[in-house]
Structure formats: structure tokens, C-alpha cells
Amino acid sequence: MSTERNKRVAILGVPLNFGGSMAGVELGPAALRLARLQQRIRGLGYEVLDLGDLRIEHPNYVAAADDRAKYLREISAVCEEVAAEVRSILRAGQFPIILGGDHSIAAGSVAGVASFFHEQDKPLGLIWLDAHADMNTPETTPTGNVHGMPLAALFGYGARELTHVAGYAPKIDPRYCAHVGARDVDPGERELIRRLGVRFFTMREIDERGMSACMDEALRIVSQAPAGYHVTLDVDVLDPNDAPGSGTVVRGGLTYREAHLAMEKIAEAGGMQALEVVEINTVLDVNNKTAELGVELILSALGKTIL
Known part of the structure; x- marks a missing residue:
């Protein structure tokens, strides 16, 4: 991303919670703001505009247990709105920071960044930090929850x-x-x-090679995209000891330092065009610990360093 856009940040909250099966993620944007996100970004020398939260129209029915893509129509409508908002942010020369909500919103946020550069005939890269693949389709999903489908959708499947x-x-x-x-x-x-041949850096590979080597390779891959790359972080990529506030925790995730190293390397590499943090569940969090870490990781991605 350009230096100019780097210094002008626009925050957009997307409090969508019906892509998964557990309430609480709709308060993720508020939890991140409670952790003084805006003030702390300003402290790094950025101009910050908080656009508030998108108004989410909640479904007035309960999806059937055997629905293969629960609340798909409503989620699609939100994603269209998110895509339009993100495009507007980029057209204004600002850097989008999107706060979720569940990860189904990425079908909209990434679409917004990708379509902005699609108009310039520049393909977009993508770093997806997550404990889960998020590559199910209605045919393969074990749950019908759309938050397990956005990456497949971005590749055109589903x-x-x-x-x-x-x-x-x-x-x-x-x-x-x-x-x-x-x-x-x-x-x-x-x-x-x-x-599809998508490059996955599993926890096994991270254990064996180390976070630094894995992120260096990941950044080489996404930096080949002419437009730069979007970064989306699901907090369940982190170890539950550091980030208990997730409805889909899986033991053995990234440590506090590994996560910061990943974000610091992203900042050093340059090329990030948008940043997203999703799936903070305030109902399950402990003293806003996960949201605090989420803010710290955003700051690291924006260039905060130890010295």
C-alpha cells in the first residue's frame, strides 16, 4: 500500500453473528473499540476515521438444522454492503480496517478490495490466518455455517x-x-x-520450520500479486491460552509472540491493502483479553515495533 494511504485509516465494524452458531461475535467491534483501538492507532501517527458499524438486519426466522448454508441470503446482502463500503474507503485513499463479526464477512471485505483493484486489472493477494481452512461449500459443510465457507467462495467455489x-x-x-x-x-x-494447490502453512509446519521462515515464504507468495494483499485474521488462529474469546477454539495455536512476529513481518514487507480481525466472542472472553490482543496485533501490522 502507498505511504499516503498508510497514514489514513478508516475503521469499519461489521457485527454479523449468524454465519456461525454462537452469539457473542456481534460485539467484537465494540470490544476492540473498548480496548482503545482508535486512540492507539492515532498514537502511531495515523489519521483515523471510525465509520462505526454497519447496520445488520437480523433474520426473523430460525434456519433449519439441515440447511446446507444457513442464512445465506442475509449474509450475502451484508457482504455486498461490506464490499461497497470497503471500495469507498479505498477510493477515498484510506486504509480499511474491518472489525468482525464472524468470518463470513470476509466474502464481502476481500471482495471490496479485490474489486477495487480488479477495475485496474490488478489481481489481489491474500493472507488468511485461521485455525480452520474456511474452504467448505454447501456440498461439503458438516454444519451449514457460512463462516466456514468464505475462502472457498473467494476462489469461486460454493x-x-x-x-x-x-x-x-x-x-x-x-x-x-x-x-x-x-x-x-x-x-x-x-x-x-x-x-487448487493453495499454500497452507499448518501448525505442524510452523512448529518444524518456525514462524519467521513460514511468514517469509507466505509474504513472497502474496507479494507476487500486482495489487498487494489483504490480511484477514481469525482470532482462533491464536492459542486459546492467549485468546480465550473465540467460539471455535482449537488447542495448539499461534503463541502471543508468533502472532506478533507475523504481524510485524507483514508491516516490514509492505504491500498490505486492508486488514481484518474477526471472531472475537465477548461472551467467552476473559476481561477483554482477546480484544486487547486483537488491538495489539493490529498495531503491530501497522508498524508498531519494540524499539
């Missing part, structure tokens, strides 16, 4: 309501995507990952 947010598909070429931190992958996702 329900058209998700794949064609912003009017076209796919948004991301798998060659320009790096997934970091996976440790819980469904069988159908595994098959699609292999078919």
Missing part, C-alpha cells in the same frame, strides 16, 4: 450468492494466497485445497 459478491468470480487466484495456522481441516476442504 453458493453463487457468496462467490459473486461484487458481481464477479473468482476474487483471488490460489497462486497468490497463503493460509497460515491451520490445525482443523474438514475432509471436503482438504480435497479442494489439494485440487
Whole structure:
């Protein structure tokens, strides 16, 4: 991203909670603001505009247990709105920071960044930090929860309501995507990952090679994209001891320092065009610990260093 956009940040909250099965993530944006997100970004020398939260229209019905993509129509409508807002932020020369909500919103946020650069014929890269692959489709999902589908949708797989947010598909070429931190992958996702050749840095590889080497390679992959890259971070990528406030915790995640190292390397590399933090569940959090860490990681991605 350009230095000018780097210094002008726009914060957008997307308090959507019906892509998953547990209440609490809709308060994630508020929890991050409570941790003084805006003031602390300003402390790094940025001009900050908080656009507030999108108004989310909640479904007035309960999805059937066997629905293969629960609340798809409503989630698609939110994602279209998110994509439009993110495009507007970029057109204003600002850097978007998107606060979730559950991870289904990424089908909209990434679409917004990708479509902005699509108009300039520049493909976008993507770093996806997550314990889960998020590459299910309505055919492979074990739950029907759409927050497990956005990455597949960005590659053009799954329900058209998700794949064609912003009017076209796919948004991301798998060659320009790096997934970091996976440790819980469904069988159908595994098959699609292999078919597309998406580069996954699993926790096993991170354990063996170290976070620094894995992030260096991930950044080489996404930096090949002419437009730069979007970064989306699901807090369940972190170890539950450091980030208890997630409804989808999986033991053995990134440590506090590994997560900061990843964000610091992203800041040093340059090229980040948007940043997103999702899935902070305030009901499960302890003294806003996860939101505090979320803010710290955003600051590291924006260039905060120890010295």
C-alpha cells in the first residue's frame, strides 16, 4: 500500500453473528473499540476515521438444522454492503480496517478490495490466518455455517450468492494466497485445497520450520500479486491460552509472540491493502483479553515495533 494511504485509516465494524452458531461475535467491534483501538492507532501517527458499524438486519426466522448454508441470503446482502463500503474507503485513499463479526464477512471485505483493484486489472493477494481452512461449500459443510465457507467462495467455489459478491468470480487466484495456522481441516476442504494447490502453512509446519521462515515464504507468495494483499485474521488462529474469546477454539495455536512476529513481518514487507480481525466472542472472553490482543496485533501490522 502507498505511504499516503498508510497514514489514513478508516475503521469499519461489521457485527454479523449468524454465519456461525454462537452469539457473542456481534460485539467484537465494540470490544476492540473498548480496548482503545482508535486512540492507539492515532498514537502511531495515523489519521483515523471510525465509520462505526454497519447496520445488520437480523433474520426473523430460525434456519433449519439441515440447511446446507444457513442464512445465506442475509449474509450475502451484508457482504455486498461490506464490499461497497470497503471500495469507498479505498477510493477515498484510506486504509480499511474491518472489525468482525464472524468470518463470513470476509466474502464481502476481500471482495471490496479485490474489486477495487480488479477495475485496474490488478489481481489481489491474500493472507488468511485461521485455525480452520474456511474452504467448505454447501456440498461439503458438516454444519451449514457460512463462516466456514468464505475462502472457498473467494476462489469461486460454493453458493453463487457468496462467490459473486461484487458481481464477479473468482476474487483471488490460489497462486497468490497463503493460509497460515491451520490445525482443523474438514475432509471436503482438504480435497479442494489439494485440487487448487493453495499454500497452507499448518501448525505442524510452523512448529518444524518456525514462524519467521513460514511468514517469509507466505509474504513472497502474496507479494507476487500486482495489487498487494489483504490480511484477514481469525482470532482462533491464536492459542486459546492467549485468546480465550473465540467460539471455535482449537488447542495448539499461534503463541502471543508468533502472532506478533507475523504481524510485524507483514508491516516490514509492505504491500498490505486492508486488514481484518474477526471472531472475537465477548461472551467467552476473559476481561477483554482477546480484544486487547486483537488491538495489539493490529498495531503491530501497522508498524508498531519494540524499539
